[in-house]
Amino acid sequence: MSEAIIRVRGLVTRFGSHVVHDRLDLDVARGEILGxxxxxxxxxxxxxxxxxxxxxxxxxxxxxxxxxxxARTAAERARLEGNxxxxxxxxxxxxxxxxxxxxxxxxxxxxxxxxxxxxxLADLKISMAGLPYAAGDNYPxxxxxxxxxxxxxxxxLALDPEVLFLDEPTAGLDPIGAAAFDRLxxxxxxxxxxxxxxxxxxxxxxxxxxxxxxxxxEKRVLVTGTMxxxxxxxxxxxxxxxxxxxxxxxxxxxx
Amino acid sequence: MSEAAPRIETLHEAGRTLVxxxxxxxxxxxxxxxxxxxxxxxxxxxxxxxxxxxxxxxxHVLVRLRARLEAEGQALEIRGAPAAVESVIATVxxxxxxxxxxxxxxxxxxxxxxxxxARMTGAGRFGAELLAMFGLILARLVRTIWRPRDFRxxxxxxxxxxxGWQAVPIVALMAxxxxxxxxxxxxxxxxxxxxxxxxxxxxxxxILRELGVLLTSIIVAGRTASAFTAxxxxxxxxxxxxxxxxxxxxxxxxxxxxxxxALLLMLPILAVVANAAGLVGGGVMAWVVLDISPPMFATRLxxxxxxxxxxxxxxxxxxxxxxIGVVGCHAGMRVGGNAESLGRQTSAAxxxxxxxxxxxxxxxxxxxAEIGI
Numbered sequence: 001m002s003e004a005i006i007r008v009r010g011l012v013t014r015f016g017s018h019v020v021h022d023r024l025d026l027d028v029a030r031g032e033i034l035g036x037x038x039x040x041x042x043x044x045x046x047x048x049x050x051x052x053x054x055x056x057x058x059x060x061x062x063x064x065x066x067x068x069x070x071a072r073t074a075a076e077r078a079r080l081e082g083n084x085x086x087x088x089x090x091x092x093x094x095x096x097x098x099x100x101x102x103x104x105x106x107x108x109x110x111x112x113x114x115x116x117x118x119x120x121l122a123d124l125k126i127s128m129a130g131l132p133y134a135a136g137d138n139y140p141x142x143x144x145x146x147x148x149x150x151x152x153x154x155x156x157l158a159l160d161p162e163v164l165f166l167d168e169p170t171a172g173l174d175p176i177g178a179a180a181f182d183r184l185x186x187x188x189x190x191x192x193x194x195x196x197x198x199x200x201x202x203x204x205x206x207x208x209x210x211x212x213x214x215x216x217x218e219k220r221v222l223v224t225g226t227m228x229x230x231x232x233x234x235x236x237x238x239x240x241x242x243x244x245x246x247x248x249x250x251x252x253x254x255x
Numbered sequence: 256m257s258e259a260a261p262r263i264e265t266l267h268e269a270g271r272t273l274v275x276x277x278x279x280x281x282x283x284x285x286x287x288x289x290x291x292x293x294x295x296x297x298x299x300x301x302x303x304x305x306x307x308x309x310x311x312x313x314x315h316v317l318v319r320l321r322a323r324l325e326a327e328g329q330a331l332e333i334r335g336a337p338a339a340v341e342s343v344i345a346t347v348x349x350x351x352x353x354x355x356x357x358x359x360x361x362x363x364x365x366x367x368x369x370x371x372x373a374r375m376t377g378a379g380r381f382g383a384e385l386l387a388m389f390g391l392i393l394a395r396l397v398r399t400i401w402r403p404r405d406f407r408x409x410x411x412x413x414x415x416x417x418x419g420w421q422a423v424p425i426v427a428l429m430a431x432x433x434x435x436x437x438x439x440x441x442x443x444x445x446x447x448x449x450x451x452x453x454x455x456x457x458x459x460x461x462i463l464r465e466l467g468v469l470l471t472s473i474i475v476a477g478r479t480a481s482a483f484t485a486x487x488x489x490x491x492x493x494x495x496x497x498x499x500x501x502x503x504x505x506x507x508x509x510x511x512x513x514x515x516x517a518l519l520l521m522l523p524i525l526a527v528v529a530n531a532a533g534l535v536g537g538g539v540m541a542w543v544v545l546d547i548s549p550p551m552f553a554t555r556l557x558x559x560x561x562x563x564x565x566x567x568x569x570x571x572x573x574x575x576x577x578x579i580g581v582v583g584c585h586a587g588m589r590v591g592g593n594a595e596s597l598g599r600q601t602s603a604a605x606x607x608x609x610x611x612x613x614x615x616x617x618x619x620x621x622x623x624a625e626i627g628i
Contacts, residue, residue, distance in 0.1 A: 082283075095593035112286035117316075121282070124315050127352040141592035159282060160310035191346035192311065193339060 004063075005030045005163055005195045006051060011060035013046055020046050022219040024060070028163075033189055033196040034224075035206045038216030039237065044199045045089075047216065048165055051197065052086050065162060082109070085161035089168045091152030093140040099126060099151045100136035106158040122158070129154035130184050146177045150184075157188070164189075166198045170205050182208040203250035215241075260284065262305070263291045271298035277305025280313030288313065292320050297329055304335035314340075314347035388585040389577070392515050395507045410513035418479050418514075419521030423528055425478075426471050430529035433466055434458060434536025442544045451545045455555040458537035464564040467530040469616050472575040475522060476608035480583035483514055484604040487587025488597045496588075515580035522576035523569055530568065563628055571619050575612050582608040 006028035013021040020043035028034045038044050049055045051062055053070045062069040064080060071077035093102045103122035107113060113121075126136050129150040140148055149169060156164060169185060170178035186209050189196055200206065206213055207227060214224040217237050223230070230242045241247065261284045264275040272295055280288065301317065303309070321331040336344065399406045441454040487510055490496055496506050534556070541547040547555075586604035590597050 096595040107282070110282050110285065113282070114286075114289075117285065117289065120319070121312050121315060123352050124311060124347065124350060128311070128346070128350040133352040139593065157311075160312060188346075191342045 003030045004028065005065055006197060007061075007063040008047075008051065009061045011047075011050065011062065013043060013050060013055065019219060021050075024220045026214060026221050026224075028195060028197055030195055031193060032211040033185075033198060033209055035210035035213045036197065036199045036216060037201065037206065037213060037241065042216045043219075044216055045167055048086075048167055048197065048199050052084060052165055053080070082159055083161050084163045084165065085156030085159065086165045087149070087152045087156040087167065087169060089171065090145070091140065091148035091155075093148060093151055093155065095140050098137055098139055099131070099143070099154070102140070102151060103136075103155045103158050106155065109159070122154075125154040125157050126151070128157065128188065130180065146173045146181075149173070149181065153184070157192075160192065161194070163195045163197065166196060166200075168199055168201065170200065170202045175204075178202065178204065179208070185209055203247050207250055261288060263288065265291065265295075271300060272296075273300050273302060275302045275305065278307060280306055280309040282310055282312035285312055285316060288316055292316060295320065295324075296327070298332075299324060299329070300332040300334060302335045303333065303337070303340055306337065306340050309340045309343050311343060311347050314344045315351070317344060318348050318351055384589075385581060385585055388511075388588075389581045391507050392511050392581060392584070395505070395512050396516065399508065399512060405508055407509060407513050410509075411517055414514050414517035415521055417482070418475070418517045419524060422475060422478055422521075422525055426474055426525050426529050427532040429470060429474060430462070430467060430532035431536035433470060434462060434533035434538070435540045437461060437466075437533075438537040438540030439544060442541070446545075452547065452555060453559075454541055454545060455537075455547065455552055456559045458541070459534065459556050459560040460564050462533035462537065463530055463560065463568045465568065465616070465620075467533050468526040468568045468572050468575065469612070471525050471529040472522065472572070472579065472612045473609050475518070475525065475576075476579045476582075476612055477605055479518065480579050480586070480604045480608040481601050483580065483583030484586040484590070484601045485597065487584060488590030488600055491588060491590050492592065492594075492597060511580075511584045514584060515577065518576040518580040519573055522579075523572040526569055526572045530565070567619075567623055567628065571616065574615055574619075578611045578615060579608045582611060 004027040006026070008024060008026040011021050011024040011026075012019070013024075024047070026047075036044050036047065046055060051064065051069065056070045065083055067076050067080050069080065071080050093099070094105065097105070100119065100122045103125050104118050107118045107121055123133065123136055127133065131147060131150050131154065135143065135147060135151070140151065143151065149172075153166075153169070156166075166185070170181050173181060182205050185196065185198075188194065189209075196209075198205070198210065210227070212224055212226060213230055215222045215230070215233075215235075215238055217235070222235060223233050223238065225233075227242075230238060233239070233242075261279055262275075262277045264277075266273045266275070274291070274295070276288075299320070301320075317331075317333065321333070324331045333344065437458050438454055441457040442451060445451050445454055445457070487496075490510070496510075499506050499509060538547075538549055538552045541552055542549060583604050586600045586607070590600045
């Protein structure tokens, strides 16, 4: 379990004169679900985008699956793209394609796959993401926000990536939908052996899904550990976050 | 990562087929595995003891094979699967959707006739909507005269700059080149009759009366109708228009009136610019090709061309401006929820605006001919 799938060392992210991350270190082990929390504007989503290679200008080292990000050669890039899946906040589905076609997009990279098999695999992923079969024929604009998130998850899972990045997976969902999404992520991770990097504000998700939590504050990863360990951290923001009224309500033992 | 490529071994033992899968069984290896599985029939056992990694795509092929064999009255035994592989297969088997894809309906003659009818009523409704938008903008224009407090001066100035000032270079260049072309073509034709001097009348009448304002309107339709549609459409997509309504702001006053008014003010000015640039272009070419000096050109212009031509040209400008503005705003409001409809409406706005401007120009031509000016 100690093998680090994502390794970030000395990351500095800057937008103009605004420093978002200053010498940030982070490790994510194989098979774990890491929840990243932090106040608004602490660069959680920026960190996610940097690790998947969408924000290339930076100082520091990032390795995903032993491959440096951004990839230096075409072969490395292909290996990275095939092995990471990203679910963006609102799904980021291609609006001119149906859900099934959206999920088929990554599958088109696989050489020699017949159109029938591709459609079957897309249907399988749509069903695994908890969408009804008929949703495959819908366009993203015809779906609700929660269904769009599920479709985004289906697309992220299309190539069975080893690492899954989720940006606010439960934001904007009703509590029932959010709990179902938590169970979905947990179940898929268990059965498919995924490693998950999850950015969230949702304390219920942290409790229900995450093996470990990383707190972003003061421009770095302030502390990492299990939810229980977070309760003992002596830092004003961390204490407020994990001991606030919402945190108490979300704790499974109602403590 | 270091898993070996898949190894598929097919043996026959005691009346059934034994398939040994080993190594990697993932989506990248699917074509090969599918080919091997396609040949299988009768009772089959699949031994997965050597599988190092199986993803959902690999599991799907196994589940599909089992379904096919069971449909043929046979059975598939899966054995020796490592725990991780077994859990993937169980997950996939549980998630496998029930295919219920309906065959695409055949389109008969009735459907096609109905289609024609639907398009006709659609076109009628489109025209009615345009008329409604025109009425709405007129009503709001009049209302802002009564209640000038609601009027958005900053927006008007901003749109005047975007619609008018920034279009001056392209409009002037276009009109100049049209003048050049007219002079050159007119000269080669009229020279055959020794009537070179009439090239001035040709240039002046065609540019002042028709081409100056028409081509300006077409350029503005391309530039501005599309810009209106894109701006209003993306606001509609992001629910900004709905937000305005809930805040008690009238989108017609906030968005349509400043834009249409800016066009109303700027298009005549652009037409004047185009007329001047066209005459300059024609004059330069007449001087170069026909040795008609600029003073001679000016004299001939004043003597030979009635001021009515100039007025007739400019009278049309506000009408064209209204058409372009209404079409652009209307198309913006038709944008739906996705980026594709924004693109479709933007191009539809340009086509509709240009077409409508040309139709209106034809109507004006007939009208002016009937009343004899």
